[in-house]
Amino acid sequence: MRSAGISSNAATVLVIGVDARAMGLVREALGAEAALPSGVTPYEDALAMMRKMRPEMVLVGFDTDFEEAIRIGAAIHQESTRTVLVAIAARSDNARLRAAMRAGYREFVVLPDDAELLRQALHEATFREGAGDDGGEVIALWGSKGGVGTTLLGVNLAGELSPVHRVCLVDFDFAMGDAAAFLDLTPTQSIHDLFRNLHRLDERMLAGHVVVHPSKIHVLAQPAELASREEVQPEGVMRVLTAVARAYQYCIVDCGNSLDSAAMTAATVADHILLVATHDVPGIKNTWRRLQLIETMGIEKERVHVILNRFDRKNTALPMSVIEDNLRRKVDIVISEDRLAAKAVNDGRLLRELDRKAPITRDIEAMVALLTDGEVQEEKKSGSVMGWLFRF
Ligand SMILES: Nc1ncnc2c1ncn2[C@@H]1O[C@H](COP(=O)(O)OP(=O)(O)O)[C@@H](O)[C@H]1O
Ligand SMILES: [Mg+2]
Structure with missing residues (x-):
């Protein structure tokens, strides 16, 4: 962070x-x-x-x-x-x-x-704000508009990291907030209970507010009913993120697509900002506008990665060269259009649980490798060798 x-x-x-x-x-x-x-x-x-x-x-x-x-x-x-x-x-x-x-x-x-x-x-x-750099890696996902796959990618990114790292998925999408549902979890405690008790926030309290998925992803979820929504202040957002970054090695923040104080604050402190776009003209246009905004916020370019989701090679009307020309930068990560996505969302399962070899699962693995310099893949590999040795 x-x-x-x-x-x-x-x-x-x-x-x-x-x-x-x-x-x-x-x-x-x-x-x-x-x-x-x-x-x-x-x-x-x-x-x-x-x-x-x-x-x-x-x-x-x-x-x-x-x-x-x-x-x-x-x-x-x-x-x-x-x-x-x-x-x-x-x-x-x-x-x-x-x-x-x-x-x-x-x-x-x-x-x-x-x-x-x-x-x-x-x-x-x-x-005070800005009291030094500490804690785990914060990865914030910003959707360029609704329905581009921000939550799907956030959840599955967390799912790739959780076998070898302590991971918390933070649902900062105060309008939609469906990260827990993507994992078929029903939160009994929500992120709002934390915001109401910020003065008592510490590691123990945080642990009492996360929902834990069998894959070891911890989720700081939005409440089931939108009725209990409330305004959050940047100071509260900072305190929650600081506490999560101290307690976990990876803090994956689903910022949804609204540019509210939670999304802006998360982007300010994130080590990586993943800007999610889809393979269509409005998606690319909005992504360009968000890139401009990120620049005016003074966020270093190295921290920003553009993800092109639902990429369809057959879509010749919008080839990669045109996308990159319009964005005036490279697309860093490409995630294929894949029917497995809808199944994963509907079943509340991780992509890798459904099909390890599907194009979308492999693309997500490649995204994780890029974000972690290949470290997670290596550790997973050595982990499986250890498992085999133990069985032997
Ligand atoms: N790569 C993909 N291929 C096919 N469908 C996808 C892909 N990524 C996302 N989707 C579909 O898009 C829908 C919206 O995804 P979601 O993660 O909820 O978007 P957001 O969080 O940006 O609103 C999901 O129901 C999912 O099935
Ligand atoms: Mg979402």
Whole structure:
């Protein structure tokens, strides 16, 4: 996941160059609210630790070596302006405070008097947007219009990944929301229950809200009745995605085809955006418009992949060269028109369960290989060899 945003768990804190007394006061002030390290990092290891831990908040002792604290603060600030930098001191003085602010420190905290200020800074670090890159891979699917196969592809992409990875399929199609139905699942808990309880969202709560398919795909589903729909805010969307990305290796997001806040937010943080088009003129036109939108959103081209679904070689009226000319880019993934799709949807089954060798199943395998650099196929292969060895 890219710039994971608002954290759902306790913030990670790095503590640099504070003495034992100050560390005790930090523990007293933050207690269970933060993931505090067991020890203090010396000034000279600060940057290496920072790169390793990617903390949301860094506390730097000002009493041991003031000049070093300023130098490190400036270096950290330059590396990540998102990190909340806090100076920790036993006494206040204006000259040191000004130097700290110039170096990029957010707060100058004198302990124990300013314990409340330190807690506030922690809170800010925990709930601010863009608090670093973490967690599993987020793959968002955007349909260029309704009925292009967004859900079918999302569900079967999840189905290809789930034998070797922890996968969560997130249904962000607030209008249609039929991902669970594609897997013949009846959700008892829905994504809306999560949105209603965002303040309590953590890994345990997430686990209580997913429906699990026998293929090991976990689904964060839309409710069965559309009556219980409600507006979701981008902040809530970020928190749900952050929690899912932390708990799973792959987070497959079905954004449907509306350009609502959930779809836009998911695209902003996704590692891959799959733009689904069908082999017809309106589909290609809409895809071009969405590509324009993605460009104005400042999303890097490398993250965007165009999928041409329901590709029909016999459709000579719209050959690939014309499609690519109109899109002014290459089509990355082609999925064949295949009757197996309708059967899979109607039976609530995965394509690979129905027919491993069907053209559409093979195309989906190729799509997964492209998205994972072939890693999943390799692992599946070695997995089957292990199975054979064990049986032997
Ligand atoms: N490659 C394909 N070949 C044949 N039919 C397809 C293909 N992809 C999707 N479909 C059909 O299109 C219909 C709509 O698919 P769906 O995934 O619900 O679209 P969306 O989520 O974009 O609205 C499904 O009923 C499915 O049978
Ligand atoms: Mg759909």
